[in-house]
Amino acid sequence: MAETETSASEVAHDMAHHVKPAGFGGPAVAPEIAVRAPATGQLLGTVPVDDPDRVREVVAKAREAQRSWGELRVKQRSKLLKRYLTAIADRMDEAVDLLISEGGKSRYDAVGEVAALFTGATYFLARGPKILRDRKIDGIVKLFLRARITYVPRGVIGMITPWNYPFVIPVYEAFAAWVAGNAVVLKPSEWTPLSAALAKKIWDESGMPADLFGVVNGYGETGAALLESGVDKIHFTGSVKVGKRVAGACGERLLPCTMELGGKAPVVVTEDADVELTAKAIVWGKFFNVGQTCIGVERVYAVGKVAGPLTQRIVEITKDLRQGDGTDDANHVGAMVMPGQVDIMEDQVKDAREKGAKILVGGERAEGPGRFFPPTVIEGTDHNMKVMTEETFGPLLPIMAVSSTDEAVALANDSHLGLNAYVFAGTASRGMRIARRLRAGTVVVGDVIANYALGAIPFGGVKQSGLGRSHGEEGLRAMTETRVLARPPLMSWPVARVLGYPYSLKRSNQARGIVRRLFGSRGRASSER
Ligand code: NAD
DSSP states (O other), rough: TTTOOOHHHHHHHHHHHHHHTTTTOOOOOOOEEEEEEETTEEEEEEEEEEOHHHHHHHHHHHHHHHHHHHHSSSHHHHHHHHHHHHHHHHHHHHHHHHHHHHHHOHHHHHHHHHHHHHHHHHHHHHHHHHHTTTTTTTTTGGGGGEEEEEEESSEEEEEEEESSSSHHHHHHHHHHHHTTTTEEEOOOTTHHHHHHHHHHHHHHHHTGGGGGGOOOOSHHHHHHHTTTTTTTTEEEEOOOOHHHHHHHHHHHHHHHHHHHHHOOEEEEETTOHHHHHHHHHHHHHGGGGGGGGGGGGEEEEEGGGHHHHHHHHHHHHHHHOOOOOOTTTTTOOOOOOOHHHHHHHHHHHHHHHTTTOOOEEEOOOOOOOOOOEEEEEEEOTTTHHHHSSSSSSSSSEEEEEEHHHHHHHHHHHSSEEEEEEEEEOOSSSHHHHHTTSSSSEEEEEOOOOOOGGGGTTOOOEEETTESOOHHHHHHHTTTEEEEEEEOOOSSTTTTHHHSSSSHHHHHHHHHHHHHHHHHSSSSSHHHHH
């Protein structure tokens, strides 16, 4: 683990940083995590920091519970999981209130987060039985082996998740794991562990098999312990930096992993795009969840004469947004979860300003106990500025005027990240042609961010945005091991009988003859030409 393990000093730094967030004061480093509301600084609760022994114990119990769960038919599992989903719907207000307090969200963003679970997870419940059904392998292969692919549960899936969507990310991904017959042990972000605790509480109280869903708490060290605890796969969602270390540690163990990492979603806007629709979509796709969305809008390339009116309309809509504590329904934009993120906003604004960009709205950290940075629109940006090349993950909206669609496409692809990308063009077909040229896991034309919440759409990135896919058929099957079962068409004539010992020159020559006749230059294929 040497290189990939979180060092004790880093963990201590994380803890100190965490327990004493900027401006809030707070208790000294403790073996438990104090969770504070980003919008008010209020102490919301504490969770213990679990040590490696406790992590192993939770994983062992999950493995035990998985045995009988994995033997159920997919349909039976889906039916039982429906009960959990219904219980979450019935207790939605509890989840929304917690996301407002722990996640710093506006009520609208919190409702959006919980609602996304239903548009996502119901896909696995409805389609799981079909997607995970055995598949026969057709074609000439059937002359030799009748083969079928089966999708077998992996066992225990270890999940490590971030703070930006602390309810939907773990629970949505866990649904895929459960439908596929696995147990789940979750290590939620140390910044937002209460949402995971609520998900677990609802699970237990709705009569689900308790140990099939384990939750362990702590900093990076607990995540590292989960990796070493004997889980059968890691499903990681988080930053590129930590993702590389986790993938490296998985590599050392040849432990399968899915990596959902950062994004720098570009938006290409052509000259003939509808300014009103585009501006509204960009502003929402940027400031939803205060810009703390991996597929959120990160940079805009406006082609030719559309740049002026588009920027003007974006500024107008942004000025109408109200920011503040989500308990006040008049607020549209909430607080930022991590103090470090606010520092990044300041740094990227300063860097852009120094290099000649103009701040049109916002730009300054708000005073007061809450951790607020206002929706900020920046024009006159270029790729020498951090705001155009590094992940922002906050409420900065940089706009760059370009002279052609080709230039926009080249700049959009000029990134080490490739999660989502967006195109706004005069017609859908024009937009789709541009979309094909953008290197990203998903390119949406004429809309923003909706793809995550639709369970049928495979989700994931290219380049440093990640490895593998969640959601869709690919994502569900990725929660299983592929096992092929095969037999000869005639049990009395296996290949082993035809080609096996004792060898005979006659049979060997026959085989040579067949290869030449079928595939050689004077064979059937060439004489047919
Ligand atoms: P992070 O990488 O700092 O932390 C993610 C999780 O990893 C946390 O639970 C953390 O405790 C844990 N962790 C830290 N060090 C570890 C280690 N050495 N071993 C194992 N686990 C460790 O990310 P974050 O700040 O919580 O989240 C923000 C990032 O997540 C952004 O970059 C964002 O783009 C990304 N993200 C990606 C997606 C996606 O689906 N692609 C979704 C949401 C967020």
